[in-house]
Amino acid sequence: MGLKKYWWKILCAALLMYTVVAGMLLEIPYLPKLKESIRNLFYHVPMWYVMLVSFLMSMIYAILYLSKEEQKYDTISNEFVTTGIWFGCFGMITGMEWASIQWGSPWSNDPKQIGAALTLLIYFAYAILRNSMAGNDKQGRIAAVYNVFSFALVIPLVYLVPAHFASLHPGSDNKPFEALKTQDHHLKYVSIPAMIGWTLLGFWIFDIRYRTKKLQQQKEFNA
Amino acid sequence: MMLKTIRRCYLLVVVFLIPLIASSQPQPETTNDSAALLHQNGQIYLVVLVLSTIFAGILTMLVVMERKLNKLEKELNK
Numbered sequence: 001m002g003l004k005k006y007w008w009k010i011l012c013a014a015l016l017m018y019t020v021v022a023g024m025l026l027e028i029p030y031l032p033k034l035k036e037s038i039r040n041l042f043y044h045v046p047m048w049y050v051m052l053v054s055f056l057m058s059m060i061y062a063i064l065y066l067s068k069e070e071q072k073y074d075t076i077s078n079e080f081v082t083t084g085i086w087f088g089c090f091g092m093i094t095g096m097e098w099a100s101i102q103w104g105s106p107w108s109n110d111p112k113q114i115g116a117a118l119t120l121l122i123y124f125a126y127a128i129l130r131n132s133m134a135g136n137d138k139q140g141r142i143a144a145v146y147n148v149f150s151f152a153l154v155i156p157l158v159y160l161v162p163a164h165f166a167s168l169h170p171g172s173d174n175k176p177f178e179a180l181k182t183q184d185h186h187l188k189y190v191s192i193p194a195m196i197g198w199t200l201l202g203f204w205i206f207d208i209r210y211r212t213k214k215l216q217q218q219k220e221f222n223a
Numbered sequence: 224m225m226l227k228t229i230r231r232c233y234l235l236v237v238v239f240l241i242p243l244i245a246s247s248q249p250q251p252e253t254t255n256d257s258a259a260l261l262h263q264n265g266q267i268y269l270v271v272l273v274l275s276t277i278f279a280g281i282l283t284m285l286v287v288m289e290r291k292l293n294k295l296e297k298e299l300n301k
Binding site: 009013016017020021024025204205208211212215218219 | 267268270271274275278279282285288289292295296299
């Protein structure tokens with residue numbers, strides 16, 4: 001109990017507190033176009049990492065569900081999708097806010113914007129498909145199969161396809177992690193803890209969602 | 224009783240100390256115009272204070288939710 005169980009939540013709180021304070025006060029290298037708005041790197045970009053990690057986890061649990069047929073895995077998979085959708089929406093909204101100042105318009109049909117929007121639409125469809133079916137067994141299996149296919153689409157939509165078009169997003173020229181490598185090392189002092197901290201927050205929110213769902217299921221089972 | 228109250232409050236104390244520590248950090252040297260503008264009158268620290276207060280509040284909410292869930296789980300699994 002205690003520290004053993006909660007260490008990653010404490011780490012999450014500490015990293016995010018550091019991100020909020022250091023992200024605002026860090027000395028920024030001179031970037032003629034972005035200027036101080038590069039600070040959004042610590043808040044907007046990690047939203048997408050959380051979304052991708054959540055969707056990846058949900059795909060892993062979807063496969064586990066298909067192979068082991070345990071109700072538990074289906075619930076985990078579904079809760080990860082919901083968490084991912086929330087963070088994806090945050091990423092989309094903050095991205096549009098940033099773009100309306102930086103690119104002059106909230107929507108400029110940038111390949112990455114379109115890719116991200118399609119990703120979100122695919123997962124909205126997942127939620128609708130899942131909720132439109134009753135009966136745990138069939139619902140779970142169809143949702144899991146759909147989940148695996150949708151994650152297979154997310155990678156090309158977010159990484160591969162935008163890499164082949166000119167984009168307003170920096171660092172999207174073919175190499176996804178190039179952006180991180182070419183980052184000024186001062187920015188990394190915050191961007192890497194931020195990435196870890198936000199991802200842990202995603203897991204924390206998933207944890208709360210999953211445990212609530214479990215209690216609900218228990219209540220339904222007992223009723 | 225006393226111990227319980229202290230245990231309840233220490234989180235709040237920590238939460239309110241963080242922004243104070245943060246705001247007492249030395250002002251970084253400015254290297255360019257936009258950075259100079261940002262730090263010109265030190266009001267960015269006010270924004271950082273506000274942001275960290277809100278964030279600390281959100282974290283407190285998460286912790287409270289966590290505790291409620293723990294209690295419910297214990298009750299139901301008795």
